[in-house]
Amino acid sequence: MSEILETLFGSRAKTRLLRFFLLNPEGEYSVMEIAQKNMLTNAQVRKELNSLKKIKFVIEKSKKNQKHYILNRNFHFYPELKGLIAKSNIYPQCKSLGKIKGIGDVKLALISGIFLNHPKSKVDMILVINNTSRGKLKNVMNNLEAEVGKEVSFVLMNSEEFKYRLDMLDRFLMDFLEGPYDEIVNKIPGLKRFVAGIKKY
Structure with a gap:
């Protein structure tokens, strides 16, 4: 043994x-x-x-x-x-998460799923980025998947699409925000207050 x-x-x-x-x-x-x-x-x-x-x-x-x-x-x-x-919580070990900030004009980066041992989450990450560098995004995701040991599922959108989904109370987005998640980047004004409001009900 x-x-x-x-x-x-x-x-x-x-x-x-x-x-x-x-x-x-x-x-x-x-x-x-x-x-x-x-x-x-x-x-x-x-x-x-x-x-x-x-x-x-x-x-x-x-x-x-x-x-x-x-x-x-x-x-x-x-x-x-x-x-x-x-x-085991893989999140603290993922050094590549810090590189997300270099992908473009990052407004929001939220993690859940595989990073927080929350299998019910439909995706592992939500990214709101303007002027995204596809090459850098691919590189960061490849590194993340190597650290995690599994394919990382994520949703990428720009600020305009995110605002539209938030205003429409998009079910997918609401489910994610109502569940456990951690913030890597949050430059969306009023988002924390909005999330606190939906979690009350």
Whole structure:
């Protein structure tokens, strides 16, 4: 048991792989796919996969003459590890969230969902940005997904669309604002007062 636990933890690469497989239990991935999704090198991935394969955390399969890896849900500590991941708040560890401010003229950035362990949220982020740099947005999202271990779902709109949705009491937006969320950026005048008002009822 001690050997298994020592193998499970120890490096950033290993932690990312553990989280990735636990959050994507159905997927089968090649070394290249795992490396790209987790912002790791192929060498790092191969090293960690070899140790995780030894303790039967992952299963190796051959698919079109290429090795693919899938989570072994019969792994002895699977329920405990899944529970640990579910309870862990990923938000403080996500350094890439700070880079959102450089995507454009950011008026609002709210997080929920995967970041706050709120699975009922329909999206993980709401972004209100004018003059968005698509390249920077893609880069930030790729980094975030590597830190989180899963695809980040988000809604992007400009100030005009956000104001329209807010004025119309858009159901999707109201559901998000009524649930738990954290602010990364909030430059929308009166939004906090508005949210406090809808949460009263």
